[in-house]
Amino acid sequence: MGIIERIKEIEAEMARTQKNKATEYHLGQLKAKIAKLRTQLLEPPKGSSGAGDGFEVTKFGHGRVALIGFPSVGKSTLLTMLTGTHSEAASYEFTTLTCIPGIIHYNDTKIQLLDLPGIIEGASEGKGRGRQVIAVSKSSDIVLMVLDASKSEGHRQILTKELEAVGLRLNKKPPRIYFKKKKTGGISFNSTLTLTHVDEKLCYQILHEYKIHNAEILFREDATVDDLIDVIEGNRKYMKCIYVYNKIDVIGIDDVDKLARQPNSVVISCNLKAGSLLFDLQRNMWLDKHHMFYFLFPEQLNFDRLLAKMWEEMGLVRVYTKPQGQQPDFTDPVVLSTDRGGCMVEDFCNHIHRNLIKDVKYVLVWGTSARHHPQHCGLGHALHDEDMVQIVKRKEKEEGGRGRFKSHSTDPARISDREKKAPLKT
Ligand SMILES: Nc1nc2c(ncn2[C@@H]2O[C@H](COP(=O)(O)OP(=O)(O)OP(=O)(O)O)[C@@H](O)[C@H]2O)c(=O)[nH]1
């Protein structure tokens, strides 16, 4: 029997089993069995490497965003409109067959957007190009789940299930469970609060299923069996996901309103036709058939909201290098991210040059992370978006410590807001 058949069999058994206190342990065990099989399913077939034909796209820019969704929801239309890179769009399903990259220029950063083939129920088991699409999604920083606003909410649930089946966890934090395998000593089970979903026996049983007999486990939240399995598996990827409801031009305003109010959701329309008007992408405005311009409508597409939300969820931190006595180049930030590499002064220095760190005495920081402007900061200081940093090197200090002296003599109370934004003197 193949892995998929075995998963199906266990799922059927779970569906048959009534949920109650008596079956709780058995159900937990079945869940662990499925998780183990799914992990096996994820291992690439022998002899193959990574994603496969046409899907290997080199990472580019400061972040990567994947468009995933059912066929014909408008992923390619959206890529073309946001990046200017043409991706074939048509009314038939599975128009897109590979991964097509485009670049979004936003807030002086470059974000790689990836168009992907549509995925369907069963994608996690390899249906269609599901496996490749999922591999690319995992390589990105956030996911835009594109949904057809006129179709049922069920699509969102099906896709979430497919992604969960391959270890992706959307808009969730890793469970607060400390887990460490040991060589001896048996199982030490502890919790900092009362657990309502899991008890010691269930925990032992799950660990037993994984043939783990020596381990330390500490629950710091009221976690579920699924959380426990996630922690034991250890291969889950926690990702931000924005639910993008496209084609709102075909539904009523009340329904648009309902969708827009859901968490992590943005409603858009890629429809370039609004009644008798046509959207001119180059000029970013609507035209009628006499080529008269209408300025009022572009926001109807709601792309600005989508881009702002995407930016927010990516959590990118732009830091401007301020040479002494000069304004920074505001068009050329160093872009840091908590998820990739971190946002400390140390990360900033490493970004500029990997040998820089040993020469740094301290840095001067302006911006929202600084308590006063400028603030002397060490390597462990966490930077915020749009901070400005001036590096003071050891050598400079030994030669007179100019930067340090200057900033000490600066009374923070006397710095106007304008000077904070345009600090020319230091
Ligand atoms: N009414 C309406 N139609 C749209 C909108 N966006 C896209 N479409 C249409 O929907 C159809 C599918 O668009 P595509 O961009 O090919 O969709 P896709 O998700 O890339 O499809 P696959 O590549 O096949 O998975 C096309 O006929 C588009 O013109 C929209 O906002 N409103």
Ligand SMILES: [K+]
């Ligand atoms: K299509």
Ligand SMILES: [Mg+2]
């Ligand atoms: Mg497409």
